[in-house]
Amino acid sequence: MHISEGVLPTWEIVTAWGITLIGTAIGLRKLEGEKLVLAALLTSLFFVASLIHVPIGVGSAHLLFNGFIGLILGWAAFPTILIGLLFQALLFQFGGLMVLGVNTFNMAFPAVVAHYLFKNWIKTDGWKFYAGAFLSAFVAILGAGLLVAIELALAGEKFIKDAELIFLIHIPLATVEGIIYIFLLKFLKKTSPQFLED
Amino acid sequence: MKKTFAVVFLLLSTVVFAHKVSIFATEQNGKIDVYGYFSDGTPAKNSQVEVYDALSGKLLLSGKTDSNGFFEFTPPQGVKELKIVLYSGLGHKAVTTYQLEGNSFQTTTTQGKEKTTPSEGNITTTNLGTESIKVPSNVEKIQLILYTADGKKEIFTFKVGGNQTLTKVEQKNVNQTAENSKSSNEQEELQKIRQIVNKETAFPWAKVFCGIGWILGIFGILEFIYARRGKNKVD
Numbered sequence: 001m002h003i004s005e006g007v008l009p010t011w012e013i014v015t016a017w018g019i020t021l022i023g024t025a026i027g028l029r030k031l032e033g034e035k036l037v038l039a040a041l042l043t044s045l046f047f048v049a050s051l052i053h054v055p056i057g058v059g060s061a062h063l064l065f066n067g068f069i070g071l072i073l074g075w076a077a078f079p080t081i082l083i084g085l086l087f088q089a090l091l092f093q094f095g096g097l098m099v100l101g102v103n104t105f106n107m108a109f110p111a112v113v114a115h116y117l118f119k120n121w122i123k124t125d126g127w128k129f130y131a132g133a134f135l136s137a138f139v140a141i142l143g144a145g146l147l148v149a150i151e152l153a154l155a156g157e158k159f160i161k162d163a164e165l166i167f168l169i170h171i172p173l174a175t176v177e178g179i180i181y182i183f184l185l186k187f188l189k190k191t192s193p194q195f196l197e198d
Numbered sequence: 199m200k201k202t203f204a205v206v207f208l209l210l211s212t213v214v215f216a217h218k219v220s221i222f223a224t225e226q227n228g229k230i231d232v233y234g235y236f237s238d239g240t241p242a243k244n245s246q247v248e249v250y251d252a253l254s255g256k257l258l259l260s261g262k263t264d265s266n267g268f269f270e271f272t273p274p275q276g277v278k279e280l281k282i283v284l285y286s287g288l289g290h291k292a293v294t295t296y297q298l299e300g301n302s303f304q305t306t307t308t309q310g311k312e313k314t315t316p317s318e319g320n321i322t323t324t325n326l327g328t329e330s331i332k333v334p335s336n337v338e339k340i341q342l343i344l345y346t347a348d349g350k351k352e353i354f355t356f357k358v359g360g361n362q363t364l365t366k367v368e369q370k371n372v373n374q375t376a377e378n379s380k381s382s383n384e385q386e387e388l389q390k391i392r393q394i395v396n397k398e399t400a401f402p403w404a405k406v407f408c409g410i411g412w413i414l415g416i417f418g419i420l421e422f423i424y425a426r427r428g429k430n431k432v433d
Contacts, residue, residue, distance in 0.1 A: 004291040028420075036424065040417030044410045051406065083416055087409040092402065 001064065001144060002050075002088070002103055005096035008155050016151075017101030023078035023108060031076045038195055039080050042069050046084035050094060054173055061173045067140030068181050070111025071122060071133075072188075072195055077111040078104065102151065110143025122185055123196060133185045134178035141174040142166070219245075221284045221292040222391060232269040234284045234292065235395055241267025245286040252279035252295050273298060 031039055042065075049063040070077045082104045088094040095103045114136040121132025145166035153159035188195060219242050222233045234242030247269045248260040258277065263269040263284070273280060280296040 002290075007291055031420070032424070036417060036421050040414055043413045043417065047409050047413055048406060051401070083413055087412055091405040091409050 001062070001107070001148060002085075002095035003099050003106070003148060003151065005098055008099065008102060008151055012151055012154060013098060013102055016105040020078065020082065020101040020104045020108070023075060023105070023112070024082055027073070027076040027078040027080070030074060031079065035073065035076065035195070039073055039076055042073065043080045043084045045069075046081060047087055050084075050088055051092070054176055061169045063173070063177060063180075064107065064141055064144065065177065066107040066111040066144060067114045067136040067138075067177065068184060070108070070113070070115045070140055071118060071136050071181070071185070074115040074119070075112055077115070078108045081108040081111070106144045106147045106151070107140075109147065110140045113143060114139040129185070130182055133181040137178035137181050138171075138174045141170050141177060145170045219284060219286040219290045219292045221282060221294045222394060223282055223294055223296055224387060224391070226387065229270050229272050230280070230282075230296065232263070232271075232282055232284070233391060234263050234267045234269070234286060236286070241265075242284065242286040243267060245284055248283045248285070249273075250281040250283065251277050252281040255281075 046065050046069060049065045052063045054061050054063060066077065066081060069080055073080060082100070085095060085100055085103050085107070086097075089096055089100060117139060118132035118136045121128040122136075123129075124132075146163070149159055149162040149166055152162050185196075219234060219236055222235070224231050224233075232247055234245050234247070236242060242263060243265050245263045245267075246260065247263060249258045249271060250256060251258055258274055258280070259271055261269055261271065278298055280298065282294050282296060284292045286292075
């Protein structure tokens with residue numbers, strides 16, 4: 001999911017940095033009160049999650065947790081993922097500093113989309129809670145994969161082949177994460193429901 | 199949130215770490231072997247490999263790794279330094295440069311060592327996954343030795359028939375460590391690759407804690423700034 005340095009043309013990198021910075025500015029405005037502490041913990045979670053490899057036949061995929069971050073933090077997913085990716089790039093050489101903007105946009109934007117689609121669903125108690133938690137993983141992960149495929153297609157790679165790979169790898173991954181989200185959200189709802197309020 | 203993290207760390211201890219593609223190149227039989235692998239140790243299969251002249255930037259040749267992550271090529275004459283790029287799809291890419299000095303190779307990423315090839319009248323070709331091998335007409339029996347990245351060695355013996363047909367006579371799986379064969383330098387080679395792969399794929403505990411510390415620190419500073427502005431009313 002992390003795009004490497006030197007794959008994308010400059011205009012894509014610059015555009016993505018622009019969107020990322022706008023998103024980060026909006027996100028920082030929304031980080032208030034206890035949410036800031038939660039954002040710190042979620043950043044750490046995101047930072048570590050990418051090291052967890054989910055063995056899927058055709059390739060290597062890792063946990064992302066961007067859907068979970070998006071559901072809870074909304075726009076604040078941008079600064080959260082930006083900082084998480086920064087340290088992944090510095091310490092593990094995942095992605096790189098130039099492409100940090102692109103990678104942040106790829107993972108944070110679908111997370112924000114998942115937030116607006118499902119934030120009301122997870123406030124309920126019935127099937128909508130489970131469906132919302134589970135589907136947010138699909139929206140966030142497949143959305144991120146789709147953005148990667150589109151960017152690579154704009155850079156001249158074959159879109160169909162990449163899109164195929166993305167679906168092969170990321171549907172099982174999204175299923176695994178969807179189940180994790182349900183447990184995490186159930187726990188959060190029980191212990192600190194105020195985080196799911198807005 | 200404490201419980202959440204307990205869950206995460208439990209997961210960490212059982213699964214391996216992944217998602218960076220790396221490239222490793224060695225010289226063998228006057229050819230260059232390129233090995234691509236992900237950070238969890240799985241080989242980068244069917245990945246695009248491009249070889250450039252590092253000085254002029256000209257594309258020399260390209261190809262794909264086989265199902266074991268290997269790609270083999272003969273470097274063209276007159277090139278002093280090679281740049282080898284591996285694309286493993288979805289924007290993953292690894293680069294290494296290689297210096298060619300006369301017949302010996304030195305890699306800038308790892309220490310390359312000049313090696314002599316085993317001399318047993320082997321019909322060369324160690325490129326796994328290719329379909330066709332040219333067999334000289336006077337040969338009756340051929341032996342294929344297959345070295346896999348995890349240290350196994352498989353020996354296939356084929357009988358060459360009249361119409362260029364091959365009949366498999368024997369297949370032996372030899373465990374690398376139990377074997378005292380004459381091709382010790384190949385074992386050495388594999389040992390070296392495995393050591394590097396193992397080193398790079400070990401779980402980076404120190405870096406994980408370092409990163410978490412930094413992240414919490416940055417949010418601590420944010421909290422401080424917000425509190426100073428009176429924006430953040432905790433308690």
